[in-house]
Amino acid sequence: MNFNAYKFNPLIWIIIIGVLFLRIGTSMTVPFLAIFLHFKVGISLSITGIIVGTSYLSYTLGGFLGGYLSDRYGRKKTLGISLLCYGLIFCGFGIAASIDTSKVVVAGMFCTLNLFAGLFRIWSDTLTQAMLADVVTNEQKVIAFNLRYTVANIGSALGPILGAWIGFSGTIDSFYFTGVMCWAYLSLLLLIASKSKRQWERQATNTNRISIRMAAKTLFHDKSLRLYIVGGIISYLAYVQQESTLGQILMQRFGGTEVFTMILATNAITVVSLQIPITSYCLKRKSPLWLMKIGSFFIAGGLIGMGFSGLSYISYIISQIIFTLGEIFVFSIGGIFIDDIAPENLRGAYFGSLGFQYLGKAIGPVIGGVLLQIFSGQIVLLIFAIIALGSIQLYDSSMKSNQNNRNIPHEKIPCTK
Structure with a gap:
């Protein structure tokens, strides 16, 4: 080290x-x-x-x-x-x-x-x-x-x-x-x-x-940021099911909270032990948005795995590790991407725009609860896995837009007096 x-x-x-x-x-x-x-x-x-x-x-x-x-x-x-x-x-x-x-x-x-x-x-x-x-x-x-x-x-x-x-x-x-x-x-x-x-x-x-109107206008017209935020909303929509819908599904399957507690502990241990070494290694080789695309695959894979794990404790642990790797790639490196694209005099506003992603976290439990009343837990997790995959195209488009922006001279945003 x-x-x-x-x-x-x-x-x-x-x-x-x-x-x-x-x-x-x-x-x-x-x-x-x-x-x-x-x-x-x-x-x-x-x-x-x-x-x-x-x-x-x-x-x-x-x-x-x-x-x-x-x-x-x-x-x-x-x-x-x-x-x-x-x-x-x-x-x-x-x-x-x-x-x-x-x-x-x-x-x-x-x-x-x-x-x-x-x-x-x-x-x-x-x-x-x-x-x-x-x-x-x-x-x-x-x-x-x-x-x-x-x-x-x-x-x-x-x-x-x-x-x-x-x-x-x-x-x-x-x-x-x-x-x-x-x-x-x-x-x-x-x-x-x-x-x-x-x-x-x-x-x-x-x-x-600068005026708040100019700041908002600048953020809105930044295509790379806009696509990234929408991708984040979709990712949170799928991710938050672990905190809401999954607990209810496991209660239905096991009649208690022991497995859900085990899954949360697995998540915490995986983040603490793997996040720094794995992201430090990968960011030397790939861009943040490229890793976010891979992370979306992992989140989807983890949800599918937990959906089909039945009563197997080992399957839940393996699926949760896969899911947590997706969490690490999607959410832990967002700040690095934002710092990369933000104009110096709008850095705070760009970081603040990360809050818009919480829309997915706000509506996710509601949508998950409604779907769980209609479908089985297996089908619900499969639906959200498909939703998670939808963020891949948005991250890819954001990455391409960011690459195009690098070919344009980066000027400071004009200020107001």
């Missing part, structure tokens, strides 16, 4: 450690939000579904806004405000759950808070990627982005375990703890900012003050 590749400047390490903090905190609360609202607050399942779904709405629409604001006013201010507000939102969850009032009022409070929670989460996720792109060298880019993705998965795996061990999972205290983790991340960023201000801040100057 080349340890020199990990000799980042302190800001990059703070970003990566902060991502770990944030994911540990949020994974103690967000996965258990529906359970908490229904079983402890007494809100109906339908209303609970609406509350949980509001965050995906702000995921989809809010990323571009946060990225644009960071381009215009600087990463430090925008990310700092998002982390401060994100922590306040979780404290608001705790307060809302403690208030002795009607369920309608509590549901309304949680719905509003979760809408903003989704907004500030997508801001923090996309802006940390934009900050990495600002600071990291070309030689360290692949390692830095892969490490961020791996650490995020480690945090998501550790959070529920630590929450259960401490006794926070599904309790009001978990909301306050997550708020503290957000502020701990903010404190680390502010501390390092005072010591490496030149590397940290992209100050808003006349060279990057």
Whole structure:
């Protein structure tokens, strides 16, 4: 292993450690939000579904806004405000759950808070990627982005375990703890900012003050980006079935959650152990979009394998490893592609546009649930495997468009005064 590749400047390490903090905190609360609202607050399942779904709405629409604001006013201010507000939102969850009032009022409070929670989460996720792109060298880019993705998965795996061990999972205290983790991340960023201000801040100057209309127009007319985002929506539409429909299918087949837990553990172990070495090796030989095409094949293959695994534990494990390889190729290297095509003064907006892909994640569980009421689990997974294959043509077209753009002189986007 080349340890020199990990000799980042302190800001990059703070970003990566902060991502770990944030994911540990949020994974103690967000996965258990529906359970908490229904079983402890007494809100109906339908209303609970609406509350949980509001965050995906702000995921989809809010990323571009946060990225644009960071381009215009600087990463430090925008990310700092998002982390401060994100922590306040979780404290608001705790307060809302403690208030002795009607369920309608509590549901309304949680719905509003979760809408903003989704907004500030997508801001923090996309802006940390934009900050990495600002600071990291070309030689360290692949390692830095892969490490961020791996650490995020480690945090998501550790959070529920630590929450259960401490006794926070599904309790009001978990909301306050997550708020503290957000502020701990903010404190680390502010501390390092005072010591490496030149590397940290992209100050808003006349060279990057562009209007939001111009930013949106530029993104819309970037054919390579547009095709990539649509491909991402389709990929998420298929990928999210693991988090929603697959669990229901396995409950029907096995009558319990043990196999589903085993599959999720396999996913986490595969990502943590293989993501950095396999992407580092492959990106030296192929472009990100070429790997995304291969990843779509793997996602489809994994879904087909799990659809036809029946009661075989080994088949589920093998299929999940194949599926996770697809996840690694499709989702972990998107930031590298975005950094490659983004104009310098619109880097935040380009990274923010990644949020539009969450439309697939928002509607995927709904479509999967409807199909599962009509067809068998085997047929449903086969349908989504075919959908996953549909993204291949979009990634291929995006790759060709990007290659054509490289033949055109790359000019900075004109700014407004």
